[in-house]
Amino acid sequence: MKTILVVGGSKGIGAAIANQLKSTHHIVSFSRGANDIEGITHHSIDVLQDEFPNIENLDGLVYCPGSINLKSLSRLKIEDFQTDFNINVIGAIRVIKHYEKQLIQTNGSVVLFSTVATHLGMPFHSSIAVSKAAIEGLAKSLAAEYATKIRFNVIAPTVTDTPLASRLLRNEKQQESMRERHPLKQYLDPKEVASLAEYLLSGNAKSISGQIIPMDAGIVSVKL
Secondary structure, eight states, X not given: OOEEEEETTTSHHHHHHHHHHTTTSXXXXXXXXXXXXXXXXXXXXXXXXXXXXXXXXXXXXXXXXXXXXXXXXXXXXXXXXXXXXXXXXXXXXXXXXXXXXXXXXXXXXXXXXXXXXXTSOOTTOHHHHHHHHHHHXXXXXXXXXXXXXXXXXXXXXXXXXXXXXXXXXXXXXXXXXXXXXXXXSOOBOHHHHHHHHHHHHSGGGTTOOSEEEEEOTTTTTOOO
């Protein structure tokens, strides 16, 4: 049974990935809080400062932590950019560096997360777009550096129905408005994103690396 580490596996997309894979994989979850998903191994960890546990065999790594800090540039402080960058980028780098050898031993797969806001200019997204653009650059660089050893890919979703996006979807009017913004007239369910992550982690995607894969319900790729 392959072992997959899901960082941020207690809720949202991370929880969807853990739930989808737990029957066929050994899932190790990191998050700052508790995790009530049965059948997985959980560690309460702050990836920015805590030490990581030993994982002898590691076949895949999914880094899910993110932020939605939607403010105008005039309202954003330098500290906001630093906080978002730490959550989205530095945390990912710390985990990848720590488990580098284990991933090389298994020809492992790493799945990171970006956003459609790196490909479509959106007001009030400067801080998150900066961080996620860095994630995309990181993945492409590491895909080249570790070619034949570790695969790196990025999923770039549009708005997804998770706790992180709850204030964007907090009532039926906002939910309908969000659907109408997308050419496919929908936003994402976490299970959809989990299915793509599962594929990228699997041997069926053994020739895919260094890719930024949008899940955008058409908002970037389609104009009606």
